[in-house]
Amino acid sequence: MDLNAKLNILERMVDIYDHLVGEFDLACEKYCSHCCTANLTMTTLEGYRIHAHLEETGNMRHLETISRQPHPDRFTPRVSINRMADICARDGDPPEEHLNPDVGPCPVLAGHACPLYAVRPFGCRCMVSARNCGKTGFADMDPFILTVNDVFLQHLEHIDAQGYTGNFADIMQFMACDENRQNYAAGRLGAAPDGLVANQPVFVLMIPPEHRKRIQPILMQIRSIQV
Ligand code: SF4
Ligand code: SF4
Numbered sequence: 001m002d003l004n005a006k007l008n009i010l011e012r013m014v015d016i017y018d019h020l021v022g023e024f025d026l027a028c029e030k031y032c033s034h035c036c037t038a039n040l041t042m043t044t045l046e047g048y049r050i051h052a053h054l055e056e057t058g059n060m061r062h063l064e065t066i067s068r069q070p071h072p073d074r075f076t077p078r079v080s081i082n083r084m085a086d087i088c089a090r091d092g093d094p095p096e097e098h099l100n101p102d103v104g105p106c107p108v109l110a111g112h113a114c115p116l117y118a119v120r121p122f123g124c125r126c127m128v129s130a131r132n133c134g135k136t137g138f139a140d141m142d143p144f145i146l147t148v149n150d151v152f153l154q155h156l157e158h159i160d161a162q163g164y165t166g167n168f169a170d171i172m173q174f175m176a177c178d179e180n181r182q183n184y185a186a187g188r189l190g191a192a193p194d195g196l197v198a199n200q201p202v203f204v205l206m207i208p209p210e211h212r213k214r215i216q217p218i219l220m221q222i223r224s225i226q227v
Contacts, residue, residue, distance in 0.1 A: 003185050006045055006159050012225045017125065017152055020218065024142060027132045031113060034134045035127040036106040039075035039099055042121035043156055043199060044163030044184055047171035051181065053119040062108050062115055063176050069107045070169040075099045080165040081150065082157045082200045089204040107169055121168060122156055147211040148218060155222050158202045162187055166196035 054060050078095040079087070087094045108115055114124070126149040129139040157165060163184065164171070174180050174196065183189055192198045207215055 001159070003048070003187075007049060009159050009225055010045055010049065010156065013152060013156065013222065014122070014125065016218075016221050016225075017122070017148075020148060021126075021128055021145065024128070024145065025130060026128050027130060027140075028128050032132065032134065033105070033109055033112045033114070035129075035139065036109045036114065036124070037101075038071035038103045038106055038167075038169070039101075040106055040121060040123050040168040041075065041077055041165060042123055042168055042171055043160040043165050044171060044174070044189075045156070045160035046119075046121045047168075047175040048181065048184060050116055050119050050121070050172065051175040053116070059115065063172060066107045066169050066172045067176065070167075070173070071103055071107070073100045073103055074167045074169060075103070076167050076170065076195050077165060077197055080157055080197050080199050081153050081206075082202055083197070085154065085202075085204050085206045086200070088206075122152060123168075126152065143208075144211055144214060147207055147215060150206045151215060151218065151222070154202050154205055157199045161199050161201045162189060163199050164189070164192045164196040165199055166192075170195045 051063070054062055075098070078097055084094050106114075114120055126145075127139065128145060129136075129141060131140040133139050164174070166174070174193070175184075180189075205219075
């Protein structure tokens with residue numbers, strides 16, 4: 001599948017997700033940014049889309065901000081979500097992940113606003129809560145939304161199966177290099193560099209038994225995306 005087709009699928013999936021989540025009663029609102037942390041992760045496809053958007057809108061200074069301020073204790077995943085699902089389905093031991101919940105804000109957050117809002121990664125989009133996290137100290141997420149999030153994250157990785165997953169800052173630094181972007185666009189990426197992990201197709205979806213029936217129409221919507 002060529003890159004434009006993947007980007008179109010990404011757009012369609014975002015539309016489907018926003019429509020779905022819009023049906024829930026959420027406390028999320030403009031300038032609420034407790035969930036905007038340096039632990040954000042995303043795929044190379046999302047990083048490519050953000051890079052293209054920054055170029056188109058003449059906002060490349062945000063890339064410099066990201067490169068200048070990668071948090072030393074930011075979350076860097078050791079496996080992708082599809083690899084994790086695979087390991088769990090085979091009763092294996094997933095690697096221990098280190099995540100510092102007090103890592104601090106996302107490097108591009110400015111005055112509680114996101115300069116990338118229109119093209120923010122799915123990891124930001126899927127952080128939602130029924131109660132304001134600033135008041136409770138944690139996100140209050142409907143268990144079905146958690147399942148929906150996993151399904152979308154797994155499919156997003158699937159369409160970018162030749163790419164990588166990593167911390168937002170690491171993926172953006174990778175995409176800042178012209179050669180990396182060209183190789184990515186041509187489907188010529190090799191083994192994942194340090195700090196990033198290889199994506200893979202979906203082999204098993206992480207859907208708990210109680211959500212298997214309810215998720216079916218959503219799966220059909222995702223699978224019916226035509227490009
Ligand atoms: S997830 Fe929490 S912190 Fe983020 S916008 Fe929603 S209520 Fe605010
Ligand atoms: S990219 Fe934007 S929405 Fe996502 S964590 Fe950073 S500031 Fe928040």
